[in-house]
Amino acid sequence: MTTPIYYVNDVPHLGHASTTVLADIFARWHRLLGEEVFFLTGTDEHGEKIQKAAAKAEKEPKEFVDSIVDNFKKVWERLRISNDYFIRTTDEQHIEAVKKFIPLLFSKDDIYKGEYEGWYCTPDETFVLESQLVGGKCPSCGRDVVKIKEEAYFFRLSKYQDKLLEMYNANPLFLEPAYSNEIINRVKSGLKDLDISRTTVTWAIPFPSDEKHFVYVWIDALTNYITALGWPGSEQFKKFWPADVHIMGKEINWFHSVIWPAMLMSAGIELPKRIFVHGWWTVEGQKMSKSIGNVVSPIAISDKYSSDALRYFIAREMSPGIDSDFSEAKLIERINNELVADLGNLVYRVLTIAEKYPGKIEGSAELEKELDLEPVKAAMEKLDARGALEHIWRFIKAANKYVNDKAIWKLEGAELSNALYNLLEAMRIISILIEPYMPDASAEISKQIGTKQGKLADCKFGKFEGKINKSSYLFKKVDVKKGA
Ligand code: MSP
Numbered sequence: 001m002t003t004p005i006y007y008v009n010d011v012p013h014l015g016h017a018s019t020t021v022l023a024d025i026f027a028r029w030h031r032l033l034g035e036e037v038f039f040l041t042g043t044d045e046h047g048e049k050i051q052k053a054a055a056k057a058e059k060e061p062k063e064f065v066d067s068i069v070d071n072f073k074k075v076w077e078r079l080r081i082s083n084d085y086f087i088r089t090t091d092e093q094h095i096e097a098v099k100k101f102i103p104l105l106f107s108k109d110d111i112y113k114g115e116y117e118g119w120y121c122t123p124d125e126t127f128v129l130e131s132q133l134v135g136g137k138c139p140s141c142g143r144d145v146v147k148i149k150e151e152a153y154f155f156r157l158s159k160y161q162d163k164l165l166e167m168y169n170a171n172p173l174f175l176e177p178a179y180s181n182e183i184i185n186r187v188k189s190g191l192k193d194l195d196i197s198r199t200t201v202t203w204a205i206p207f208p209s210d211e212k213h214f215v216y217v218w219i220d221a222l223t224n225y226i227t228a229l230g231w232p233g234s235e236q237f238k239k240f241w242p243a244d245v246h247i248m249g250k251e252i253n254w255f256h257s258v259i260w261p262a263m264l265m266s267a268g269i270e271l272p273k274r275i276f277v278h279g280w281w282t283v284e285g286q287k288m289s290k291s292i293g294n295v296v297s298p299i300a301i302s303d304k305y306s307s308d309a310l311r312y313f314i315a316r317e318m319s320p321g322i323d324s325d326f327s328e329a330k331l332i333e334r335i336n337n338e339l340v341a342d343l344g345n346l347v348y349r350v351l352t353i354a355e356k357y358p359g360k361i362e363g364s365a366e367l368e369k370e371l372d373l374e375p376v377k378a379a380m381e382k383l384d385a386r387g388a389l390e391h392i393w394r395f396i397k398a399a400n401k402y403v404n405d406k407a408i409w410k411l412e413g414a415e416l417s418n419a420l421y422n423l424l425e426a427m428r429i430i431s432i433l434i435e436p437y438m439p440d441a442s443a444e445i446s447k448q449i450g451t452k453q454g455k456l457a458d459c460k461f462g463k464f465e466g467k468i469n470k471s472s473y474l475f476k477k478v479d480v481k482k483g484a
Pocket of ligand 1 (some may be wrong): 003004005006007008014015018019031044221222224225249250251252279280281282288474
């Protein structure tokens with residue numbers, strides 16, 4: 001499972017955080033299933049954009065990227081991201097592997113020398129055709145493009161047009177359904193060979209066998225998915241490749257759904273199994289951008305509310321095919337109405353009574369009929385984190401309804417013991433099911449009911465074996481007038 005590797009020209013924002021959180025949710029889910037997961041993230045550190053950002057900061061590129069990379073690491077730590085490896089494209093091992101990858105494409109006669117004359121979007125690090133320009137600007141980000149003319153090596157992408165179309169056809173799960181028509185139509189309309197070297201951008205990996213040239217940053221970047229596993233020849237590569245899924249935002253779908261598989265076909269390396277693409281975040285209806293000044297900081301939000309609240313919001317709001325909108329008001333609504341009212345209150349109310357109950361907690365599993373894991377599993381299988389969360393929430397609501405229907409505060413003796421048994425077992429199961437989404441709340445519930453954190457196989461009613469250790473509320477209600 002992989003995230004994109006992020007450009008280190010800036011601090012990470014909500015857009016970066018949401019992709020990484022989604023990937024983390026899936027990685028944690030698969031660990032809950034008892035599977036071994038290799039979850040990869042990292043940083044994309046070469047190219048013109050970084051070279052320029054470094055110059056602006058009056059630093060050497062390496063010194064500059066070294067000063068930024070920790071911002072990413074810190075945010076991932078704060079958001080409880082459980083990546084197994086963090087790759088930097090300036091890692092020696094990556095650089096050496098890229099130098100071995102390109103000759104494989106040469107050996108297939110898939111690389112030739114020519115000249116590139118056309119447009120380039122530096123912020124996106126993309127070559128743009130004249131016909132693609134929108135009002136003279138980059139069609140993807142709307143920013144200025146520059147004209148370049150330089151000698152370049154080209155990858156015969158055109159040769160892979162039919163092979164790609166056959167592959168999409170044979171693997172209906174490969175492309176993200178929400179964007180698959182767009183990709184297929186563009187591939188059908190014809191593929192141009194891709195410029196894969198630059199002579200004017202020197203903050204890059206030297207192009208093998210021609211010292212005038214440097215590797216185009218996207219070729220360097222895409223290769224990270226295999227070099228991070230120690231390709232070629234490592235045991236880890238044999239074990240974990242092909243990736244089950246590459247996760248990203250829609251603007252880089254083309255690179256992953258078209259260019260990357262063509263590169264791998266040329267190199268004779270197995271293709272990833274699936275490209276999962278999500279929509280973009282806007283902020284209160286507007287594009288998130290520095291110039292508008294509405295960039296959402298995941299650290300600021302986590303510090304003000306909690307990283308669990310941010311993770312929950314991301315999972316609840318995002319899906320493929322549609323853009324999501326962030327507003328603090330909506331986040332607060334979800335915190336108050338869902339995290340506090342549904343989950344936090346359930347835990348607090350039940351534990352308030354449970355901690356005073358002196359007897360043995362036992363009974364018959366009445367709430368179990370409300371627990372249906374199949375739709376949760378099916379949604380996760382489809383990488384529908386939001387759908388799975390909705391099904392988990394149904395069980396949380398059912399537990400709340402049980403509290404009210406039974407009026408547990410009025411119960412005594414065996415009846416109370418039975419109700420507590422059901423609710424505490426439900427809570428133990430809830431703590432497992434929410435772990436991929438809210439690892440802190442999950443651990444806190446386990447702590448407060450005194451049970452060990454289980455796996456998905458433990459999500460069934462058994463004997464309650466915990467020991468109540470009630471402490472504070474899981475989530476703080478936000479005073480809408482005062483903010484957090
Ligand atoms: N370095 C390339 C990726 C190379 S992968 C081999 C890159 N980096 S990036 O820093 O620009 O990050 C792009 C990713 O950040 C998007 O694919 C998406 O995951 C995330 N987002 C950035 N802005 C976003 C939004 N406004 N909304 C949602 N996610 C977006 O591209």
